[in-house]
Each structure stands twice: as structure tokens, then as C-alpha cells.
Amino acid sequence: MSDPMEFTDYLQNPGFDVPDDLRGQLTITTLDRIYNWGRRSSVWPLMFGLACCGIEMICTAASRYDLARFGMEIMRPSPRQSDLMIVSGTVTKKMIPQIVRLYNQMPEPKYVMAMGACASGGGPFKEGYNVVSGVDKFVPVDVYVPGCPPTPQALLNGLIKLQEKIDRQSIRRTRWYSPGAAEPIPIPILGPDLLDPRDFPKLKANLTAQTQPEEAAVAVAEAQAGEEDPGPDA
Numbered sequence: 115m116s117d118p119m120e121f122t123d124y125l126q127n128p129g130f131d132v133p134d135d136l137r138g139q140l141t142i143t144t145l146d147r148i149y150n151w152g153r154r155s156s157v158w159p160l161m162f163g164l165a166c167c168g169i170e171m172i173c174t175a176a177s178r179y180d181l182a183r184f185g186m187e188i189m190r191p192s193p194r195q196s197d198l199m200i201v202s203g204t205v206t207k208k209m210i211p212q213i214v215r216l217y218n219q220m221p222e223p224k225y226v227m228a229m230g231a232c233a234s235g236g237g238p239f240k241e242g243y244n245v246v247s248g249v250d251k252f253v254p255v256d257v258y259v260p261g262c263p264p265t266p267q268a269l270l271n272g273l274i275k276l277q278e279k280i281d282r283q284s285i286r287r288t289r290w291y292s293p294g295a296a297e298p299i300p301i302p303i304l305g306p307d308l309l310d311p312r313d314f315p316k317l318k319a320n321l322t323a324q325t326q327p328e329e330a331a332v333a334v335a336e337a338q339a340g341e342e343d344p345g346p347d348a
């Protein structure tokens with residue numbers, strides 16, 4: 115439809131009857147597109163920064179780069195009013211329980227961006243005694259922004275990628291309208307080291323194997339026997 119007149123004709127005659135008094139005032143679109151357009155144009159980030167990357171995030175919100183162009187300038191101090199968690203900085207083991215708690219408190223639909231090398235994979239502190247090797251070990255990350263630190267332009271590019279991701283979502287398949295979807299993530303426990311409650315069954319099995327090897331061997335043998343025996347209904 116390279117001819118502008120042809121395009122105008124298409125708008126006026128979209129393939130079904132439009133009453134004369136509505137011609138030129140009616141726009142046809144899909145529910146997905148209008149739903150995603152509303153969400154992608156008002157993504158409110160949660161306001162917190164963890165380290166040096168946080169300074170770049172603050173610059174991005176200032177006048178020179180102007181997040182308001184994307185409808186994202188309203189950084190909220192409460193997770194309950196936020197759509198996007200920008201994890202900007204080094205994620206320490208001491209901080210990750212708070213990050214997971216904040217993530218759980220955000221309402222759906224919610225998104226996570228790992229800003230910088232530290233949040234994405236530990237960065238220069240990877241495998242340090244006090245640092246988590248990537249926030250995605252605990253919360254689902256939607257967009258990674260590389261750099262140490264990423265520039266404001268890189269963060270803006272990541273935000274545009276998030277908008278593109280939102281554009282591709284469909285209201286029929288979103289997890290927040292699926293039954294039983296919004297299970298909170300178990301909050302890690304900081305003791306002598308960080309413990310993830312999701313690893314407890316594995317940790318318990320390892321502990322049993324070390325402290326009670328005979329009982330562990332019996333349990334393994336029983337489990338193997340159960341797998342081999344197909345049962346009376348087979």
C-alpha cells in the first residue's frame with residue numbers, strides 16, 4: 115500500500131460496513147494490541163539502586179535522557195505500585211532476600227531487568243564470598259543490559275527491548291491470567307552462607323548421605339526398586 119490514497123481508502127473501507135457518521139473516526143485494532151499498548155506506555159520502575167549502576171539509572175531518569183518519553187518516568191518507592199524491577203548494581207548475599215521479597219510484593223504483570231555485569235552474572239565480583247552470581251538465580255529476568263556500568267543509552271535500549279517483549283505478549287497466554295500462576299518465590303535465608311529454600315530437598319539428601327550413609331543407601335535402593343517394579347496395574 116505505497117499509494118497514500120490507497121491507504122486512506124483502506125482506512126475508510128476496512129472490509130466491513132462502517133456507518134457513514136463514523137467514517138474517519140473509527141480505528142480497528144486487536145484486544146492484544148490495545149492491552150499491550152497501554153502497558154508498554156506506562157511501565158513504572160521500582161526505585162532502588164544497589165551500586166554504581168544505580169548512578170547511571172538515576173542519570174537515565176534525569177532531563178538529558180528523559181525516561182518520560184517512554185511513559186516510565188514515575189519511579190515508585192513501593193513495589194505494590196511498580197511494574198518493573200531494575201536490578202542496578204552488585205547483588206550481595208545480604209541483599210538478595212530483600213530483592214526476592216520486593217519481587218513477591220510486586221503485582222502482576224511484572225518484569226525484571228538485570229542492569230550491568232554484576233546483576234547479570236556477578237560481574238567483577240563473580241564467585242566472591244559475598245556476591246550472588248546473577249540475580250536470575252532467584253528471580254526471572256526478562257531483559258539483560260550488558261556493561262560495567264551500562265550507559266544511560268544502553269539502559270534505554272534495554273527498556274525499548276522490554277517494550278518489544280510486551281508487544282509480543284498475548285492476553286490469552288499471559289501467566290497472570292493462568293490459574294495458580296502467582297506462586298511467590300521462597301525467600302532465601304542468609305546464615306553462614308546463603309540458602310535457597312528451593313534447594314532444601316537436595317541439601318537434605320546430601321546431608322543424609324554424609325551423616326547416615328546406610329539409611330541413605332537403603333532409601334536409594336528402595337527408590338530404585340520402586341522404579342523397577344511396575345506394580346499390579348501395569
Ligand code: SF4
Binds near residue numbers: 261262
Ligand atoms: S556492573 Fe560495574 S558499574 Fe555496575 S555495579 Fe557492577 S561494578 Fe559497578
